[in-house]
Amino acid sequence: xxxxxxxxxxxxxxxxxxxxxxxxxxxxxxxxxxxxxxxxxxxxxxxxxxxxxxxxxxxxxxxxxxxxxxxxxxxxxxxxxxxxxxxxxxxxxxxxxxxxxxxxxxxxxxxxxxxxxxxxxxxxxxxxxxxxxxxxxxxxxxxxxxxxxxxxxxxxxxxxxxxxxxxxxxxxxxxxxxxxxxxxxxxxxxxxxxxxxxxxxxxxxxxxxxxxxxxxxxxxxxxxxxxxxxxxxxxxxxxxxxxxxxxxxxxxxxxxxxxxxxxxxxxxxxxxxxxxxxxxxxxxxxxxxxxxxxxxxxxxxxxxxxxxxxxxxxxxxxxxxxxxxxxxxxxxxxxxxxxxxxxxxxxxxxxxxxxxxxxxxxxxxxxxxxxxxxxxxxxxxxxxxxxxxxxxxxxxxxxxxxxxxxxxxxxxxxxxxxxxxxxxxxxxxxxxxxxxxxxxxxxxxxxxxxxxxxxxxx
Numbered sequence: 166x167x168x169x170x171x172x173x174x175x176x177x178x179x180x181x182x183x184x185x186x187x188x189x190x191x192x193x194x195x196x197x198x199x200x201x202x203x204x205x206x207x208x209x210x211x212x213x214x215x216x217x218x219x220x221x222x223x224x225x226x227x228x229x230x231x232x233x234x235x236x237x238x239x240x241x242x243x244x245x246x247x248x249x250x251x252x253x254x255x256x257x258x259x260x261x262x263x264x265x266x267x268x269x270x271x272x273x274x275x276x277x278x279x280x281x282x283x284x285x286x287x288x289x290x291x292x293x294x295x296x297x298x299x300x301x302x303x304x305x306x307x308x309x310x311x312x313x314x315x316x317x318x319x320x321x322x323x324x325x326x327x328x329x330x331x332x333x334x335x336x337x338x339x340x341x342x343x344x345x346x347x348x349x350x351x352x353x354x355x356x357x358x359x360x361x362x363x364x365x366x367x368x369x370x371x372x373x374x375x376x377x378x379x380x381x382x383x384x385x386x387x388x389x390x391x392x393x394x395x396x397x398x399x400x401x402x403x404x405x406x407x408x409x410x411x412x413x414x415x416x417x418x419x420x421x422x423x424x425x426x427x428x429x430x431x432x433x434x435x436x437x438x439x440x441x442x443x444x445x446x447x448x449x450x451x452x453x454x455x456x457x458x459x460x461x462x463x464x465x466x467x468x469x470x471x472x473x474x475x476x477x478x479x480x481x482x483x484x485x486x487x488x489x490x491x492x493x494x495x496x497x498x499x500x501x502x503x504x505x506x507x508x509x510x511x512x513x514x515x516x517x518x519x520x521x522x523x524x525x526x527x528x529x530x531x532x533x534x535x536x537x538x539x540x541x542x543x544x545x546x547x548x549x550x551x552x553x554x555x556x557x558x559x560x561x562x563x564x565x566x567x568x569x570x571x572x573x574x575x576x577x578x579x580x581x582x583x584x585x586x587x588x589x590x591x592x593x594x595x596x597x598x599x600x601x602x603x604x605x606x607x608x609x610x611x612x613x614x615x616x617x618x619x620x621x622x623x
Contacts, residue, residue: 166190167231169257171217171247172238173200175500175520176263176291178208179545180235180527185209186610192226195238218246220254228255235527237263237289245269245283252284261287261530263523267408287530294522295498296412299471302496302515303401303417305384306469307393309508309515310376312540314551314601318585319378319578321540321549322387325509328371330392338365348380348587349387352577352603353547358506360546362575362603376542378577378601380585398424398468402492403446404453404483405474406430406439409498413471414439414446427462429453431474453483456490465491473498473517484513502544521545536616537599547605549577550612556596558617566590573605574612 166189170177173195181204185191191210194217195201201212215222217238228234234251236244244262251257262285264270269277270290278285301311310323326333332340337351353376354363369375379387388394401417403410406428417426426446430436433450440448451458453472464470470487472480477499484495494514499505508516525541528548535553542549554561560568565576565588576588580599586592594600604612 166233167227168192169194169223169226169228169231169234169251171195171234171236171244172263173197173204173212174237174239176523176527177235177237178204179520179524179541180237181208181210182545183524183528186606190227192231194222194226216243218243218250220250223247223250223255228257231255231257233257233259233261233531235261235531237523237527241266241269245285248285249283252280259531260285261289261527263289263291263527265290265292265408267292289523289526289530291519291523292408292412294526295409295473295517295519296416298517298522299409299413299473299496299498300416302517303398303469303471305388306398306494307388307514309374310542312549314378314538314540314549315578315580315585315599317381318580319380319601320384321376321378322384323374323376323515324388324391324393326369326371326373326375327392330369330371332369332391333371334368336366336368337363341365344390347386347390348383348578348585349377349390350379350575350577350587351375351377352549352575353542355543360543360605362573362605376603378603380578397422400424400463400467400469401426402459402462402464402467402470402487403428404470404472404480404487405498406432406435406448407473407475409473410471411439411442413473414443418443418445429458429462454479454486456486459486459490468493469496470494471496471498477501477504481507481511481513485511488512488514505544518544542603545606547573547603548609550602550604550609550616552600552602552616554594554596554598554600555617558596558615560594560600560615561596563594564590565592565594568594568615570602570615571604571608571611573608575603577601577603 170193194213198214205212213226234257236247241264248260305311308322312321355374428448436450470492472483480497484497488495496515499516521541528539538551540549578601579586
């Protein structure tokens with residue numbers, strides 16, 4: 166497939182890395198020549214320097230025979246105009262745009278993006294994706310990562326194993342025997358900075374970051390097995406009243422369990438706007454790093470603090486200060502993936518990576534072969550792929566033990582009809598089944614071949 170990516174920032178670079186790695190013809194456009202140079206040096210892509218919305222720039226990028234354009238620059242307006250030019254001048258069949266401003270996302274104006282107006286096929290909102298990720302972290306405390314699959318029936322949980330974890334030094338095979346009625350499957354382990362898919366004989370050690378899949382009914386018991394307390398979040402403090410902070414506060418207010426939320430915002434005008442926009446959330450104007458203001462916001466008694474400003478360092482420092490003050494857990498928004506290794510050392514419980522959430526959302530919309538959901542793990546180190554098995558899939562009609570999964574892939578769950586099952590070697594995979602597969606990045610193409618998945622749009 167011939168794909169044009171507009172914007173060589175973090176999101177554009179990661180999408181280019183994914184798609185070029187799958188042997189697609191990728192061209193990336195950006196006004197910054199240095200970003201283009203870095204992309205073309207590091208990836209198997211072509212680069213064009215210029216404004217993505219200019220027809221002659223798109224023409225140089227090969228728009229006349231492109232199959233897909235992804236407009237992911239920092240400007241909503243440039244992304245919208247780019248899609249319009251791609252449609253009107255070059256007839257590119259598939260157009261995806263990243264839009265950040267809530268003004269463009271109001272459901273009242275959804276007709277704006279119809280073919281006869283602004284022809285955008287898929288709109289990605291990073292703020293909404295990040296807010297949803299924040300709510301996921303809040304819904305499952307004691308985890309550093311969380312995501313739903315199979316229509317909310319299966320959960321991915323990221324857990325750091327402490328010294329008192331009951332499951333330490335036990336082979337995973339034996340864990341399955343000890344808790345045979347538990348639906349949990351450990352699909353990934355990060356140890357000493359390396360993420361891998363474990364074998365049945367692998368053991369778990371203190372300090373491991375593990376990724377596991379479990380069904381909704383088993384979440385509480387799963388957390389207990391791995392030494393994590395289950396607690397309700399009743400008092401939440403949000404630091405930052407930007408688009409993400411407001412979206413999180415609105416979702417908290419919409420929940421039936423009446424969580425008490427407070428918000429801290431440094432900019433007076435923005436704080437006043439947030440106070441007018443929210444019903445039950447108390448908004449405080451001031452510096453989220455101020456010990457006095459944190460005390461006024463009752464951070465020492467908070468069950469959770471979300472530091473979600475637009476500055477990584479502020480989020481890290483605010484999270485550290487909140488934990489030192491006595492907050493139950495701290496969640497930080499981190500754009501720079503090189504800062505992630507600091508999280509555990511600084512006692513920050515969880516982080517949200519906007520780039521990973523946006524990349525996951527875009528990939529979900531462009532992969533074919535009945536792929537229902539894709540979640541990017543870590544710094545694009547691995548993916549969790551939810552897909553329906555086609556009649557042409559090599560795994561259809563075969564027992565799990567007979568499927569040649571790559572070393573870095575692990576089958577985590579199978580849905581047959583209305584039943585979600587824990588995979589066992591003798592289970593047969595049939596056409597129409599929905600499978601959930603963890604795969605290290607280098608093994609994703611092989612997993613897609615097993616599923617007969619390819620980039621396609623028709």
